[in-house]
Amino acid sequence: MSPSFPSADELQPFTSAGRWSEGEIEDLESWDRGHLWKPFTQMAAYVEGRPLVISEGRGNWLRDIHGRAFLDGVSSLWVNIHGHCHPTISRSVREQLDALDHATLLGPTNVAATRLGKRLVDIAPGAGRLSRVFYSDSGSTAVEIALKMAYQFHAQSRDADLRGRDVFVALSNAYHGDTLGSVSLGGIDLFHSVYGPLLFEVRRAPAPDPYHRAFGGDVAEHEQQCLEALEELFIDCEGRLAALVVEPLVQGAAGMIRHSAHYLRRAAELCRRFGGLLIVDEVATGFGRSGRMFACDEAGVVPDLMCLAKGITGGVLPLAATLASEQVYEGFLGRYDEFRTFFHGHSYTGNPLACAAALGSLDVFEQEGVLEALQPRLQQLREALEGIGQLPHVGDVRRLGVMTGIELVRDRRTGEAWSPSLQVGARVAEAAMEHGVLIRPLGNVVVLMPPLSISQGELSLLCGAVHAAIEQVCSQLD
Numbered sequence: 116m117s118p119s120f121p122s123a124d125e126l127q128p129f130t131s132a133g134r135w136s137e138g139e140i141e142d143l144e145s146w147d148r149g150h151l152w153k154p155f156t157q158m159a160a161y162v163e164g165r166p167l168v169i170s171e172g173r174g175n176w177l178r179d180i181h182g183r184a185f186l187d188g189v190s191s192l193w194v195n196i197h198g199h200c201h202p203t204i205s206r207s208v209r210e211q212l213d214a215l216d217h218a219t220l221l222g223p224t225n226v227a228a229t230r231l232g233k234r235l236v237d238i239a240p241g242a243g244r245l246s247r248v249f250y251s252d253s254g255s256t257a258v259e260i261a262l263k264m265a266y267q268f269h270a271q272s273r274d275a276d277l278r279g280r281d282v283f284v285a286l287s288n289a290y291h292g293d294t295l296g297s298v299s300l301g302g303i304d305l306f307h308s309v310y311g312p313l314l315f316e317v318r319r320a321p322a323p324d325p326y327h328r329a330f331g332g333d334v335a336e337h338e339q340q341c342l343e344a345l346e347e348l349f350i351d352c353e354g355r356l357a358a359l360v361v362e363p364l365v366q367g368a369a370g371m372i373r374h375s376a377h378y379l380r381r382a383a384e385l386c387r388r389f390g391g392l393l394i395v396d397e398v399a400t401g402f403g404r405s406g407r408m409f410a411c412d413e414a415g416v417v418p419d420l421m422c423l424a425k426g427i428t429g430g431v432l433p434l435a436a437t438l439a440s441e442q443v444y445e446g447f448l449g450r451y452d453e454f455r456t457f458f459h460g461h462s463y464t465g466n467p468l469a470c471a472a473a474l475g476s477l478d479v480f481e482q483e484g485v486l487e488a489l490q491p492r493l494q495q496l497r498e499a500l501e502g503i504g505q506l507p508h509v510g511d512v513r514r515l516g517v518m519t520g521i522e523l524v525r526d527r528r529t530g531e532a533w534s535p536s537l538q539v540g541a542r543v544a545e546a547a548m549e550h551g552v553l554i555r556p557l558g559n560v561v562v563l564m565p566p567l568s569i570s571q572g573e574l575s576l577l578c579g580a581v582h583a584a585i586e587q588v589c590s591q592l593d
């Protein structure tokens with residue numbers, strides 16, 4: 116399959132050919148290797164290769180300093196929603212930049228943060244029941260804040276049944292970010308176990324995992340067993356359950372592992388029954404990625420605390436929000452000298468530029484009917500994945516909206532995994548680049564997470580490139 120890059124005309128406003136001299140390219144590459152420490156990257160291997168230096172983005176495409184264009188197949192790590200440099204978002208940020216760059220939210224408020232707060236409350240699950248918005252700047256901080264709110268809410272509750280509840284329950288394979296509170300919630304040993312001594316104790320319930328379970332029985336039964344284990348754990352908490360924390364419908368970083376809306380609803384009901392708060396982490400699933408505005412909408416679940424980040428600004432600027440119910444918020448009210456205040460904040464809390472980007476992104480959702488326009492693309496993705504699912508080394512294909520995981524295995528019949536040292540997922544991603552597509556795997560799971568703005572032709576290119584790359588890499592390893 117030959118790479119089908121957009122035509123020169125399509126990339127016109129986005130053409131940097133000749134802009135970077137040989138000397139500049141050399142400098143950039145050596146400064147990157149010499150000074151940057153990259154996230155989730157084994158630097159010993161990284162510095163041996165040539166860095167991919169991105170200099171421009173337009174629509175669903177990125178271009179590097181050599182002038183090569185790549186389709187952004189994972190939305191720049193799950194953040195981009197409407198394509199790069201969308202004019203509506205760019206305009207909103209530019210207008211904000213001319214009016215106010217930053218002003219603290221400690222004391223004063225600002226226009227963009229206030230407007231955005233109202234709009235987030237309006238679109239959040241529960242039609243206004245998540246009525247309070249606390250800003251921060253990453254998914255990890257959004258979760259950290261939810262944790263601290265849930266803890267303090269109970270620590271100072273006036274209700275004897277709630278006061279002092281301090282046990283958090285999270286799921287196996289959970290990922291909620293990289294700060295110590297969110298790492299405590301995390302259940303991915305590779306990322307989290309080394310920090311064990313620094314973390315607080317979290318009780319862990321088994322998350323549904325239909326594929327790995329598939330070799331041992333029925334999926335509905337498996338979910339039921341997971342719910343029973345969750346209930347037992349809640350019973351064990353003996354009235355100390357503070358909160359259950361879940362990634363709704365899909366555990367993204369675990370490899371796009373799915374559970375049903377039924378599981379989520381039942382888990383939420385159980386949590387309520389045992390008096391805990393429900394914290395839903397929509398950092399990855401929020402803002403249309405699930406096919407609806409929020410994954411909770413599919414299950415009809417309204418949490419007590421909801422964490423948003425990643426796609427909130429359309430992928431343009433860092434911003435996060437923790438939404439809280441009025442009941443949680445009211446638990447912090449009192450005279451100053453009762454010290455019920457939520458003592459938490461960041462220098463850039465409610466940054467107006469980031470809030471303006473988020474307002475611009477919400478405008479695009481409305482003006483361009485993004486969620487409606489997405490539905491035929493989801494149908495197309497479903498069909499393309501059926502073909503990929505037939506490949507001899509594809510063990511499982513799972514998807515929620517555009518969030519897709521393709522698990523590569525040595526033996527499809529038994530589910531035998533490839534050895535991690537083969538880095539099969541990374542090899543597939545490298546091969547996909549030759550077809551003009553940029554993706555980033557999670558171990559042996561090839562992840563597709565296209566922007567919602569992906570066109571029919573671009574989606575064909577993405578799926579075709581991934582199909583070809585899997586065939587190419589796995590047949591070489593066979």
Ligand SMILES: Cc1ncc(COP(=O)(O)O)c(C=O)c1O
Pocket residue numbers: 252253254255256258290291292293362367368396397398399400424425
């Ligand atoms: C569900 C979930 N929560 C939290 C985070 C952390 O977000 P951030 O990387 O912005 O800190 C992620 C990141 O992938 C995530 O997928």
